[in-house]
Amino acid sequence: MSGIDVVVTGLGLVTPAGIGVGPSWAGVCAGRPTAALDPVLDRNPVRISCRVPHWDPGALLGERRAHRLDRFTQFALVAAREAIADAGLDPTTWDGARVGVVLGCADGGPGTVEEQHRILVEQSPARVSPLLLPMQLPNMLAGQTAIEFAATGPNLVVATACASGATAIGTARDLLLLDRCDLVLAGGSEAMITPLVMAGFAKMGALSRREDDPLGASRPFDLDRDGFVAGEGAGVVVLERAADARARGVRIRARIAGYGASADAHHMTTPHPEGRGIETAVRTALADAGAGPGDVQHVNAHGTATPLNDLAEARMLRRVLTGDPLVTSTKGVTGHLLGAAGAVEAVFSVLAVEQGLVPPTANLHTLDPELEIKVAGSATEARIDLALSNSLGFGGQNAVLAIAAV
Amino acid sequence: MFETLKEILVSKLKVNPDQVTPESTKEDVELDSLAVVELSLVLETELGVSITDDELLDAETIGDMARLIEERSARV
Numbered sequence: 001m002s003g004i005d006v007v008v009t010g011l012g013l014v015t016p017a018g019i020g021v022g023p024s025w026a027g028v029c030a031g032r033p034t035a036a037l038d039p040v041l042d043r044n045p046v047r048i049s050c051r052v053p054h055w056d057p058g059a060l061l062g063e064r065r066a067h068r069l070d071r072f073t074q075f076a077l078v079a080a081r082e083a084i085a086d087a088g089l090d091p092t093t094w095d096g097a098r099v100g101v102v103l104g105c106a107d108g109g110p111g112t113v114e115e116q117h118r119i120l121v122e123q124s125p126a127r128v129s130p131l132l133l134p135m136q137l138p139n140m141l142a143g144q145t146a147i148e149f150a151a152t153g154p155n156l157v158v159a160t161a162c163a164s165g166a167t168a169i170g171t172a173r174d175l176l177l178l179d180r181c182d183l184v185l186a187g188g189s190e191a192m193i194t195p196l197v198m199a200g201f202a203k204m205g206a207l208s209r210r211e212d213d214p215l216g217a218s219r220p221f222d223l224d225r226d227g228f229v230a231g232e233g234a235g236v237v238v239l240e241r242a243a244d245a246r247a248r249g250v251r252i253r254a255r256i257a258g259y260g261a262s263a264d265a266h267h268m269t270t271p272h273p274e275g276r277g278i279e280t281a282v283r284t285a286l287a288d289a290g291a292g293p294g295d296v297q298h299v300n301a302h303g304t305a306t307p308l309n310d311l312a313e314a315r316m317l318r319r320v321l322t323g324d325p326l327v328t329s330t331k332g333v334t335g336h337l338l339g340a341a342g343a344v345e346a347v348f349s350v351l352a353v354e355q356g357l358v359p360p361t362a363n364l365h366t367l368d369p370e371l372e373i374k375v376a377g378s379a380t381e382a383r384i385d386l387a388l389s390n391s392l393g394f395g396g397q398n399a400v401l402a403i404a405a406v
Numbered sequence: 407m408f409e410t411l412k413e414i415l416v417s418k419l420k421v422n423p424d425q426v427t428p429e430s431t432k433e434d435v436e437l438d439s440l441a442v443v444e445l446s447l448v449l450e451t452e453l454g455v456s457i458t459d460d461e462l463l464d465a466e467t468i469g470d471m472a473r474l475i476e477e478r479s480a481r482v
Binding site for chain 1: 419420421422436440443444447450451
């Protein structure tokens with residue numbers, strides 16, 4: 001609309017499929033599920049989760065640095081470092097005042113809160129760590145990223161629950177369109193697989209209870225889906241204006257062609273049954289991209305594998321998009337990365353567009369006939385000019401990114 | 407006591423062992439005010455020694471901190 005294009009020039013991932021974009025994308029394209037019984041959740045009613053494998057923050061960030069960071073911030077720093085290197089940038093020489101950070105998370109650092117609360121109750125308030133707040137506050141995600149990479153431009157954390165990562169990328173794009181800065185590290189991070197949080201999710205009835213088959217628990221769009229599996233990790237992208245990217249001769253991975261945000265204003269957790277809120281976000285993103293309902297070849301759906309989400313989202317896709325796009329939910333592999341999901345899935349969408357490859361929806365045995373959408377059951381080569389990445393959050397917040405090939 | 411303090415700094419506060427000498431300052435081992443409060447808590451739980459963060463902040467070097475801890479534990 002403004003005549004300015006915002007593009008992606010760097011990608012970084014930490015996911016249950018692996019640390020780094022390479023292993024994560026390989027795991028997702030192979031359709032290898034990552035869910036497993038989690039010993040941390042031993043006493044919980046549901047014990048399945050998708051953990052980042054072989055996570056050694058001390059080795060990745062230095063023991064001293066890692067000790068003072070909650071897990072959700074650790075994930076973000078590692079993903080951001082990969083994205084910055086991928087974009088050919090050097091934080092020791094960049095003009096930090098023109099580098100923004102916009103990251104999203106649903107919950108901050110509940111692991112730190114629960115650990116310190118235990119000390120409060122079992123020992124004494126006097127024993128509570130002075131690092132409690134600096135570790136667990138949600139905004140530390142962007143604050144610590146600024147410290148790590150000398151990024152002194154606009155800096156914020158957004159919270160739209162499970163849409164946070166997509167909201168962050170959309171908001172970062174707005175900052176670039178308004179010329180508030182020249183580069184943005186944008187994305188989301190989450191580490192909320194803790195006994196308390198997971199007990200809460202279980203009580204909401206949101207989680208898959210397929211404990212006899214953890215690998216098969218996260219099964220988006222399947223007839224037998226019974227809820228989501230919580231995952232953890234981070235996704236970070238480097239965004240900049242296309243003209244700047246071309247001027248510095250860096251590879252442009254994809255264009256963020258459009259962004260749509262909306263609220264259901266319906267119920268605190270249940271999505272609108274017809275997907276009216278997410279529909280508004282899709283239509284807004286398409287209009288922002290100057291595209292029509294028939295121009296989308298691929299949708300990386302929110303596809304959590306809860307009965308209600310997948311039905312409402314599919315109904316919306318069927319109603320709004322006319323080009324019979326190939327839909328996938330990478331959550332079959334990664335589980336639901338909550339506040340990081342929108343960012344991680346935006347990275348997968350960039351790769352899909354760039355490589356002409358739609359990753360499969362793992363664990364899709366029998367497509368729920370009520371959904372009436374075309375779901376990729378295996379990795380599928382396809383020319384993709386425009387992809388949508390959908391995100392919906394508890395609270396009724398929706399964010400859609402339209403990602404175009406360059 | 408220096409070795410005990412070094413062990414605590416390394417194992418509990420994850421300070422780089424190469425940085426810790428009796429002459430090191432708090433800045434040398436990157437002990438900011440939060441870390442000094444943390445150290446005060448660890449000294450109490452690990453050694454049963456009660457030293458406030460303000461007292462630790464007054465110590466110039468790690469060696470001075472070790473002497474302070476030694477005096478205080480002798481009184482217990």
